[in-house]
Amino acid sequence: MKEIEIACPIGKEPSAEQIVAAAARSMGVSVKAVSGYRIVRRSVDARGDILYRYRIEAYREGETADEYRVPEYQDVRDAEPVIVIGAGPAGMFAALHLLMRGKCPVVLERGKDVHARKFDMARLSREGIVDEDSNYCFGEGGAGTFSDGKLFTRSSKRGDIREVLHQLVAFGADPSILIDAHPHIGSDRLPAIVENIRKCVTEHGGEYHFGTRVTDIVKRADGGFDVRAAVSDVASEKAACTEKTFTARKVILATGHSARDIYRMFADKGWDLQAKGFALGVRAEHPQSLINRIQYHGKYQPYMPAAEYSFVTQIEGRGVFSFCMCPGGILVPSATGPGETVLNGMSNSARNSKWANSGVVVSVEPEDVPEYSRYGALSLLHFQMDVERRMFDFTGSIKAPAQRMMDFCRRTLSSGLPATSYHPGAVPAPLHELLPEHVSLRLKYAFPEIGNKKMHGYYTNEALLLGVESRTSSPVRIPRDPETLEHVTIRGLYPCGEGAGYSGGIVSSALDGIRCADMV
Template sequence: MKKELSLVLPPEIAFEKEAFEKFIYKKLDISENIEDVTIRQTRRSLDARQRDLKVNVWAEVFINEKANPVISYKREYPNVKNAPQAIIVGAGPAGMFAALRLVELGIKPILIERGKDVKKRVSDIAAISRRHIVNPDSNYCFGEGGAGTYSDGKLYTRAKKRGDWRRILEIFVAHGADENILIDNHPHIGTNKLPRIVAEMRQSILDAGGEVLFETKVTDFIITKGKEEELKGVVLENGDKIEGIGVILATGHSARDIFELLDKKQILIEAKPFAIGVRVEHQQKLIDKIQYKRDKREKYLPAASYSLVQQVPFDNLEKGVFSFCMCPGGFIVPAATLQGEVVVNGMSPSKRNSKYANSGIVVAIDEREWSKKYAKKGALAGLYYQEEIERNACQVAGNTQAAPAQRLLDFTQKKISSSLLDTSYQPGLVSAEMGNVLPAEITERLRVGFKGFDKKMKGFLTNEAQIVGVESRTSSPVRIPREKETNQHPILKRFFPCGEGAGYAGGIASAAIDGERCAEKLAELYGK
C-alpha cells in the first residue's frame, strides 16, 4: 500500500528524520511490528511568514510494498568509443549535460575546454585573490564545470517548461549530489561540493568512450560551402583539426574571443540586452532580522535571502533595477577573465554559513545605452560597453584585483566613504565614488533603486552595508540566433548555439536543460 501525504509541520519534525518517521507512524497508526515500511519526503518548503515556523511537507509512505527508487536515472551508458562523433565546445553545465545526453543517444562526444579540470583550477583561482594574477583560460569563469562550479551551485530555475528539471537534478544525485536537492524548494549544492560532482560527470563521459580535452582552445571553425553552409568541425590553437557530425557551442557568457571569431567569420550574431551593476554586501544577521522579523535566526531557519525589483525612470526611459544571484551566507569573488579588468560575482558554500550576505544589484542595459559610443561595433557593441566598464573599475581601484567599493548610504548621497567595512572579497577593497566607475545611466538608477528597496525592506539602506563593483557578467551581451524547431543556427547548418553564452539560459539548471535539448536536436538531425 502506498500513501501520499501533504502536511504542515513544525521544523523540529520536518527536518529531523527520526522525529518525522515517528510522527508518520503515529499519524497513520502503523504498527511497529510491520517491518516493510518506507517513509520519505518528496518536497519541502519552509514558511517563515508567521512567528511560529511551519514547513510544508509532501511525503510518500510505502507499507508492505516495495518503494520506488528515489531516482529513476541510472548511471548506465552505452559504449560510444567507435560511434559517430560530435563536438562540444565548453565544459560548463550546458556542455557536460550535452555530452552525457549524446552518449545516451549513441553519439561520441568530443568535449573541448579551454580551461583546466576542476582540481587544477583551484590554484589559478587562488592566485587571483592572493597574487592578483588572472589566468585568461583558467579562472572563476573558465574551466571544467564552467562559472557555476566555483561560484555557488544554485539549481533553481524558472525555465522548467523548457525541459525535464527533475531529470537534471537526478543526474546530479546519480553523480554524488545530496538527495535533498530533490526535495528542497530552492535546491543548492554549494561550491564546496560541486567540483567533486563535476569530476564524476566527466568520468561518466570518459567511461562511455567519449573524450574530454582540457587546456585546449578553439581558434577557428571548419565551414564547407555548398548549397548550404555547414559547420563540419573546429581548428585548435595548435593547428589540429577535429571534425564531427555537428558542433554544439557552449562556451558561456564570457568567451569574448569566440564572439569576436564569429563576427570575424561573418556568422550571424546579435547584440543582446543584459544587466550591469554592483554587489551589495550586508551582514547576514541584518538580512535575517529584516526578513524573519526576529532578533536572532532560529535553529531551523536557513540564512535569509531576498528578491527585489524596482522600476526607475531615467532620461525619459524606465528600466528595471533588480537583485541578481542573491547569495545568503556567502562570499563575493573575483570573476575577471583578463588582467586589467575587475569583475565581481557571488557564491555560497553548501551550509551558507558565512557572516555575510551579498547580491548583485543591477540595471537592465540595451542598445539605448551602448549605441551612444559603440554603435559601429554592431553585434559586439554591448560587449565593448561591458568591457570598458570593467577596465575602468580596475583602473579606479589601482590596477590590481582589488575592487572599488563604497558604503551604501554614502553611495546614494554621492559621498566617498572615509572607511570601508570588513568584507568577504579576498583581493581587498578600495574606497571610490561608484559614479566614477559606472556610467551615469547606471549609477543614477541604482541610487533610486536602493532607496526604493529600503521601503520594501526597512533597514536595507544603511552605511553598515557596502557596494562592490562591478557586477557585469550577469548574462551574455551577445545572442547567437538559432531556429526554434531545430536549435540550429538559421544560416550555418550543423551548428548548435547553446546555453548562457548563446543567450538561451541563465544558471546551472537552465544551461543543463538547454545542453540536453541541443544534443537531442543534433542527434535527431544528423545522428542517423
C-alpha cells in the same frame, strides 16, 4: 495518492512514523493502510514562527511513487563523434546526454581540470594575475563550479529538471536538492561532482581535452566541421601552444557568456549574431547576521539556514533586481582577462561565512547605450567591457572600487570602508560616478525603496557596494532555428547554453545542453 502538508519548527523535523501517522489521519485510514510516502518539497516559512513546510505524497496499498530513473549510458567508443566546445553545465550535460543517445562526445575545454584550476584561482585572488584560460569562469565545470551552486530553475518550460537534479545526485550531490525549494550545492562539493561527470563520460568512451582553446570553426564543403584549437600542455606553464584540428559532422558550442573571442570569431566570419539585453550593477555585501535578523524577524537561531533574499522592482522603465544572492558566502574576482574588474559571489555548502552578498543590477538594453551602436551586435559587449575596464583603471588592480550603500545614494565618497569578504581588497571610490548614469541613478532610487518597502534594515551604511557585477548573462545572442536549435545559417552547429543567450544559471544551461544533444 494524497498530497499532505506538514509544518514543523526547524530542527524538529518529523520522523517517518510521524509522517505516516499524519498521512493516515489525513486520508482517514489506519497507519497500516499507508503503503509509503515521498517528500516532494521542503521550504522555509518565516512569516510567523520559523517553520519548515513539507509537501508530501502519501500512498495507499497498490499505489507507488512516480520515481525518476536515471537513464543508462551507452558505450560510445565506436560511435559517431560530436564535438562539444566548453565543459560548463551546458557542455557537461550535453556530453552525458550524447552518451545516452549513443553518440561519442569529444569535449574541448580551454581551461584546466577542476583541481588544477583551483591553483589559478587562488593566485588570482592573492596576486591579482588572471590566467585567461583558467579562472572563475573558465575551466572544467565552467562558471558553475566555483559558485554557490544554487539550482533555482523550477520551471519545466525548458525541459525535465528532474533529469538534471537526479543526475547531480547520482554524481554526488546531497539528495536534499531534490526536495528543497531553494536547493544549492556549494562550491566545496561541486568539484567532486564535476569530476565524476567527466569520469562517466570518459569511461563510456567519450573524450575530454583540457587546455584546448577553440580558435576557429570551419564549415567544410561536405557539411562537416574542422574545429581548430590552440592546445597547451596544462601540466606545464612553459610549454608552447600547438595547433590541433578536430573534425565532426556536428558541433555543440557551449562556451559561456565570457567567451568574447568566440563572439569576435563569429563577427569576423559574418555569421549571424544579435545584441542581447543583460543586466549590470554592483555586488552588495551585508553582514549575514543583519540579513538573518531582517528575514527571520529577529527570531534567527544558529541551527537555521542562513537567510536569503531576493527582490525585483521597476525604476523608470527598467528592472532593478537582486541577482545570484549568496547567503553565508564570499565575493570573488571573476574577470577573464587582464585590465578588468568583475565581481561575483560564491558559497560553500554550509553557507557559514559572516557575509551575505548579492548582485543588485539594472537591465540594460541596446537603446540605453546609443553611443555603442556602431559596434552592431557587439554593442552591449563593448559597453560591458568598458565598464569593467573603468573599474580596474580606478584602482589600478583587481581591488574593487567600493562605497557604503547610503553614501552611494547620497553621492558622497565613503571615508572608510567596512570589512569585506573580497580577498583582493576594496578601495573607497565614487561608484555613483564610475557606473553609467542610467544604472547608477536607478540603483540610487532602488536601495532606499527596498529598505523602506521590503526589507527594513537593508538600506544601511553597514552595507558595502563593490563594482562591478557585469557577467549576469550574455550581452550577445547567437541566433538559432527554434525547431532544430542549429545556428540560423550554419547548419550542424548548435549554439548552446548561456553563451548563446538561451539560458541563465546552472540548471537552465544544463537543460539547454540536453535539448541540443537531443537535436543532434
